[in-house]
Amino acid sequence: MxxxxxxxxxxxxxxxxxxxxxxxxxxxxxxLRAIDEMALPMERVLFVSGIGxxxxxPSPHFKADTLHTIHGRAVAFATGAKxxxxxxxxxxxxxxxxxSSIGGNHLIHAARRDLDMTVLCANNMIYGMTGGQVAxxxxxxxxxxxxxxxxxxxxxxxxxxxxxxxxxYVARYGVVQPLLLKRAIQKGIxxxxxxxxEVLSPCPTQFGRRNRLRDxxxxxxxxxxxxxxxxxxxxxxxxxxxxxxxYGEFASEDSDDxxxxxxxx
Amino acid sequence: MKERIEIxxxxxxxxxxxxxxxxxxxxxxxxxxxxxxxxxxxxxxxxSACQSEVxxxxxxxxxxxxxxxxxxxxxxxxxxxxxxxxxxxxGVAVYDAGLVKPRGGLPQPHIPVDATRTAVEGLSQKxxxxxxxxxxxxxxxxxVSQKALLGAALDAVPARLREINQRALEAGFRLGxxxxxxxxxxxxxxxxxxxxxxxxx
Amino acid sequence: xxxSRTEGLLPPGDYYLSGNEAAAEGALAVGCDxxxxxxxxxxxxxxxxxxxxxxxxxxxxxxxxxxxxxLCAVIGAAWAGAKAMTAxxxxxxxLMMEPLGYAVMTETPLVIMDVQRAGPxxxxxxxVGAGDIMQARWGAHGDxxxxxxxxxxxxxxxxxxxxxxxxxxxxxxxxxLLAEEAVGHLRERIxxxxxxxxxxxxxxxxxxxxxxxxxxxxxxxPAFGDGADLLVTGSTHDEWGxxxxxxxxxxxxxxxxxxxxxxxxxxxxxxxxxxxMEDAQVMVVAYGFTxxxxxxxxxxxxxxGLEVGMMRLRTLWPFPEEAVARMGEGxxxxxxxxxxxxxIQGEVQKAVDCPVEAYHQVNGEVIPPSVLLKWIRERSx
Ligand code: SF4
Numbered sequence: 001m002x003x004x005x006x007x008x009x010x011x012x013x014x015x016x017x018x019x020x021x022x023x024x025x026x027x028x029x030x031x032l033r034a035i036d037e038m039a040l041p042m043e044r045v046l047f048v049s050g051i052g053x054x055x056x057x058p059s060p061h062f063k064a065d066t067l068h069t070i071h072g073r074a075v076a077f078a079t080g081a082k083x084x085x086x087x088x089x090x091x092x093x094x095x096x097x098x099x100s101s102i103g104g105n106h107l108i109h110a111a112r113r114d115l116d117m118t119v120l121c122a123n124n125m126i127y128g129m130t131g132g133q134v135a136x137x138x139x140x141x142x143x144x145x146x147x148x149x150x151x152x153x154x155x156x157x158x159x160x161x162x163x164x165x166x167x168x169y170v171a172r173y174g175v176v177q178p179l180l181l182k183r184a185i186q187k188g189i190x191x192x193x194x195x196x197x198e199v200l201s202p203c204p205t206q207f208g209r210r211n212r213l214r215d216x217x218x219x220x221x222x223x224x225x226x227x228x229x230x231x232x233x234x235x236x237x238x239x240x241x242x243x244x245x246x247y248g249e250f251a252s253e254d255s256d257d258x259x260x261x262x263x264x265x
Numbered sequence: 266m267k268e269r270i271e272i273x274x275x276x277x278x279x280x281x282x283x284x285x286x287x288x289x290x291x292x293x294x295x296x297x298x299x300x301x302x303x304x305x306x307x308x309x310x311x312x313s314a315c316q317s318e319v320x321x322x323x324x325x326x327x328x329x330x331x332x333x334x335x336x337x338x339x340x341x342x343x344x345x346x347x348x349x350x351x352x353x354x355x356g357v358a359v360y361d362a363g364l365v366k367p368r369g370g371l372p373q374p375h376i377p378v379d380a381t382r383t384a385v386e387g388l389s390q391k392x393x394x395x396x397x398x399x400x401x402x403x404x405x406x407x408x409v410s411q412k413a414l415l416g417a418a419l420d421a422v423p424a425r426l427r428e429i430n431q432r433a434l435e436a437g438f439r440l441g442x443x444x445x446x447x448x449x450x451x452x453x454x455x456x457x458x459x460x461x462x463x464x465x466x
Numbered sequence: 467x468x469x470s471r472t473e474g475l476l477p478p479g480d481y482y483l484s485g486n487e488a489a490a491e492g493a494l495a496v497g498c499d500x501x502x503x504x505x506x507x508x509x510x511x512x513x514x515x516x517x518x519x520x521x522x523x524x525x526x527x528x529x530x531x532x533x534x535x536x537l538c539a540v541i542g543a544a545w546a547g548a549k550a551m552t553a554x555x556x557x558x559x560x561l562m563m564e565p566l567g568y569a570v571m572t573e574t575p576l577v578i579m580d581v582q583r584a585g586p587x588x589x590x591x592x593x594v595g596a597g598d599i600m601q602a603r604w605g606a607h608g609d610x611x612x613x614x615x616x617x618x619x620x621x622x623x624x625x626x627x628x629x630x631x632x633x634x635x636x637x638x639x640x641x642x643l644l645a646e647e648a649v650g651h652l653r654e655r656i657x658x659x660x661x662x663x664x665x666x667x668x669x670x671x672x673x674x675x676x677x678x679x680x681x682x683x684x685x686x687x688p689a690f691g692d693g694a695d696l697l698v699t700g701s702t703h704d705e706w707g708x709x710x711x712x713x714x715x716x717x718x719x720x721x722x723x724x725x726x727x728x729x730x731x732x733x734x735x736x737x738x739x740x741x742x743m744e745d746a747q748v749m750v751v752a753y754g755f756t757x758x759x760x761x762x763x764x765x766x767x768x769x770x771g772l773e774v775g776m777m778r779l780r781t782l783w784p785f786p787e788e789a790v791a792r793m794g795e796g797x798x799x800x801x802x803x804x805x806x807x808x809x810i811q812g813e814v815q816k817a818v819d820c821p822v823e824a825y826h827q828v829n830g831e832v833i834p835p836s837v838l839l840k841w842i843r844e845r846s847x
Contacts, residue, residue, distance in 0.1 A: 010695075012708060043693040048542070060697050060708055065690040067545060068699035068709075069538065070568050076535035080542030080550070083526050084500050085691055088546065106538075109531040287482075287653065294482040294655045302482075302653040328762035328835050329619075329652055 005032045008042070010063045017056055021216020023201030026175040027122055028057045031093070034185040046081055046088045050074035050103060053129045054095035054122035054201070072102030075110045075119060082117050089189065090117040096137040096198075097127050100158055104136070111165035111194045118188040118195040121158060124203035132206030143210045158198045163251040168193035170251035174200035176224040177247065184249070191253065200227070200245060268322055270408060270455050271331040274399075275316040275348050276340030276361075281395035284421065285338075286317030288399060291417035292409040293321050298457050301329035314344040321408060323457055335455070338402055339365050340380070340394070357452060359402055361394070374452070376405065376444055383436050393433035400437025405445050407456045411438055474523035478660040485623040485649040486511035486553075488656050489579055490519060492627025493551055495662045498577070499525035500548035502539035504532055504558060507591045508647040509581035512553035533558035537565035537578070544574045545698060547669075547689030549631055553579035555647075557588060559598055559605070566640055567606030568700040570724060573676065573685070575634035575667060577627070579643040581650040584830040593830030594647040596754055596805035602642045603783050609721055611728035613735060614642040614783040616753040620654035626780075632665040633735060637727055638684050644782060646805070648755040648832045677705025681723055682730035728784055736786035739778045740793060742768050746775030747798040748846045751790065751814050753779040755832055756803050762835040763842050772846045782810065787817040794818030801825070801845060803833055 018024045035045070047058035051071035059068035065088075069077045074094045082090040092099075099107050099121045107119070126144055127133040134144040134151050137158065141150040163170040169191040173181040181199060188195030200223055202208060208219040223245075230248040233241055272289065276282045283304045290300040301320045318331040331351075337358045339345035345358075345365045352358060352373055360367060362377035380398035385391050396418055403414045415434055422430050445452070475495055483491065490512050493501075501516040513529070520527040526543070530536040533554055540550040554562065559580045569576055580602065584595035602614045613633050617626045623645060630641040670686040671694035678685045685705070688694035697707030702717045710716035728735070741761055743749065752760040757778045764776045777793050779786060790813075794800055800818050802811045803825040811824040825841050827833045 010697075012706075044691055046546075046690050059699060063695050065694070065696045066698065067542065067690075067696075068701070069541075070564050070700055073534060073538040073565065076530065076538035077542035079528065079530070079535070080500070080502055080539030080544075080548075081546040081690055082542075083528055083539070084543035084546040084548045084550070085689075088691055105531050106535050109535070290653055290655075291482040294480050299655050300482060300653075301655070303648075303651065325619075325655075327765065328758050329654060330832070330834075332835065 003033070003036060005029065005036065008032045008035070008063055009061055013061050016061065018053065019205040021204045021219065022053070023124065023175040023199075023203070024054055024057055024122055026178065027120070027181075027199050027201050028061065030175070030178050030182050031057070031120065031185060034182045034189070037182070038186055038189065040089055040189070044087055044089050046078070046090050048074045048078040048081070048090065048092045050094040050098035051129075052095035052098045052127070053124070053203070054093060055098060057093045057122065058091075072098055073106060074098065075103060075106040078117055079106075079110055079113070079115055082115050086116070091189070092117060092119040094121065095128070096121055096123040096125065096158070097135045100156055100161070101136040107162065108165035111162050111167040111196065114166060114168065114193045116192055116194070118185070118191070118197070120185065121196065121198045122201040123158065123198050124201050124207060125155070126203055126207040128203045128206045132210060142207070159196070159250040162196040166194070167196045167251055168253055169195035169249070170197075171249045172198040172200070172245075173247050174223050174227050174245070175202070176220055177227070180247070187252070267335070267453070267455065269326055270321045270336070270457065271334045272319045272321070272336045272338065272408070273316055273331055273334040273348055273351070274318070274338045275314060275344035277313050277344065278315050280340050281392065282315050282317050282340065285395045285399045286319050288396075288414065288418045288421050289319050289409065291421065292403070292413040293319070295413035295417055296410050298409075299323065299325050301326065303330050314341065314347050316344065316348060321457055335453070336402070336406065336408070338398060340398060342366065355453065357406070359398075359405065361398060374450065376448070378402075378405075378440055378444060380437065380440070383440060384433060387436055388429065388432055390429050390433070393429055396430050396433040397437040397440065400434040401441035401444065404438045404441025406452060476658055478658050481656050481658060482653055483620055483656050484511060484651055484653045485617070485620045485645060486581065486651065487515050488620045488624040489553070489627045489643065489645065489650075490515040491658065492624035493577065493631065494519055494523055494525075495624070495658070496549070496628040496631040496664055498549045498551050498631060499523070500540065500543040500550035501525070501552065502528045502530050502536045502543070502550070503552045503554065504530055504536050506533070506555045506558045508583055508650050509553045509555045509579065511650070512579055512581070533561040534565060537562040537569070540576050541565060541569055541572070541574050544576050545690055545696070547691070549575075549635070551577040551579065551631075553581065555581050555583045555591075556585040556595075556598055559601065563605045567608060567610070569640040570606065570610045570612065571700045572698050573638035573687070573724070574640065575638050575687070576640050577630045577634055577643060578640060579627070579645060581645045581647055583647050584828070590830040592647070594755070594805060594832055595828065595830065596646055596756070597809070597828070598644060599782060599806065599809040602644055609725065611639075611725045612642065612783055613637065613639055613728065613781070614644045616644050616779060616782050617649055618754055618757050618778065619649065620652055621656045623649060624656055624658065628662045632663060635665045635667045636684070637731065637735075638667065638687055639728060644754070646754050674705035676703055676707050677723070682726040683723070684727050732784050732786070732788065735781060735784060736789060737780040738786050738789045738793075739780065741776045741778070743775035743777065743793060745773055747773040748775070748801060748842065749794055749797045749799075750774065750776040750801045750803070750842060751779065751810070752776060752803055753782060753810065754805075756805055759833050759835045759838050760803055760842075763838040766835070766839055767843055767846060770843070772843065774842060774846045779810070785813045785817075787813070790814055790817040794820065799823065799845060801842060803827075803838055803841070805833060
């Protein structure tokens, strides 16, 4: 039975600003369900976001304290709030460009500092809000408005990056894996220390239509087809793996193996 | 009695010149005086000649830096050469007898103090030559009281170095007193406050 | 409201402190309980002192990865309820411009201490300058008002640190303590008071946090965790914080109020001092360390019988134009010495009718009294 999430939303807001078929709407729902199941005390939850489509997931929708900041610096703002008031359950929700390109330095330093916060990085592999420019997460060869001949550069593997910087909990799931994603978010929130969850959240408007994905459904299907578990990845050659996206946990204090128990993998 | 006394302490980087300035100013404040101090920072401080200046007076001064020093305290030849030209005509130079050879023909009295040799030979610790010199200057001129200087210096150094610094200061006071006794001319009256006047009376 | 000094603060009395140390102590005395910063000459002593002093008073210190992150963390802490600050110098201040605009837009009270050095760019890191005056005023994009104070002594580094936090709380605005290397590194006797005035923000959550009925009003500011469901954004927003990025009226109202809440309170914010002005034909207008050279020169010239006086600007922004205009009335000439190529000179000229002449020095050194003595004398005979 699905519970009504309206209690978590501001009455003044009637609809989200996301394009039809955008992954961010799913992430929004999964995040609220994760919080709801944990029965977090909402007056102590602080959502911090940067600039970009994903930064609008909490702000202004969530009925809680929300800090919608400047481009790239959400983690630094969150650092100040959390350090000053450690009681705040601090969740950073922002996009890949925001957190890992312009804000990459704050991200790795927050992981190194091991502050008790959870960062959700909605990775759509492109700059959505500004019209579809290449990001540090865009796959090699993908077309964007600033890589008309295909992206010549390699993307970041965000999970490996943040895990190497010392994060306690690191996981990657797609919005097409809502149950695994929800569990990971809950695990991230429960982790005492820095938690990072990369959420593959397709952007049909800017990424999909430039990369031969006809409609939102196609974009979702393509993401689902590309996702493989770490175990599956082991049996592939490097070139076979290149077109796939490996999901799962990349750092975890108690290695409770989510992928084995997931139902939507 | 003067309204304002300007002191320039100089030497080379590593001699603890900045600490001398800090301790002198702090001692003056403990004596109830008004004090202001500035140092040469950064590259200058790492280079050869470095200096720390202190302005003492009874009341706050408008300009807190040295205009023309009344007293030059030199712990290296290079610094001495560089700064002696600014010394007031009625000023006084105090120099480390082992490290500085004063120019001839200058109108200001030049008083040698064997600070570094005392530190090396008497205390086996070259690092405290600065405190020997500062104590000698205080005893010689009365610009601050010996009590305040001792208190300020011991509070400014780490606990493990207090004993050696105390010995350095005491040796310096003796050097300064005997230097003053040996003078054939009177020094200007630089006592600004009761405390130092009493202590040195 | 004034507050007696409490646990962890230095007892009242006389001290021999550097300007940077005094600024840190002033911040602590008024209740600063959060510092985020990044090392930079010549301001680092403020951060180093805060690193050991804040834990003693129960506050929080963090050294961030850069100056952008430092100011962002300060803003985050301020919204969590802190009295928060950072300190920096030119290059770091440049990096802070975007979050500074965010602090203006979100009406976040905080204090930035900019211990100015010789710029532009890396310039002369250990040498003095006063080249950030206009940057403090106009550095972030868009139209806004800010408060900037100019200390000239170690005592004032303490006093103005207190004042900066109080103005920040009173007007919900970032306040810049525009110090200079020469004051930051100066050591002087300073008297710490037994009490300082402390202003606290209004945390009422029943009224809107980003607007008020009065066009010049300062709204209340609850903190995260107060249960106010705060909606804080750097985008144009209505009085409850909802983004209104395409509404011309909301944009106009917000930007106007952000300016008016400062400009309409100039009389309360601005502070100047005058010296020997009674019958002065020539008025020297100076600020910061330069005012100490200028005062020395002016007093000397008074001794020579010249009719010169001085006005010292303690507040640089908002510019105390009314005081300058009033005091400048009927003078033959106004002289403005500055450690830059003329940043306050133009503001002075806007306020007075008589000719304004400026002395500019940008060699990384303070302007010595002897130079000003000659320059002022030549213009006062
Ligand atoms: S542009 Fe892309 S990421 Fe942004 S809302 Fe539309 S689909 Fe979502």
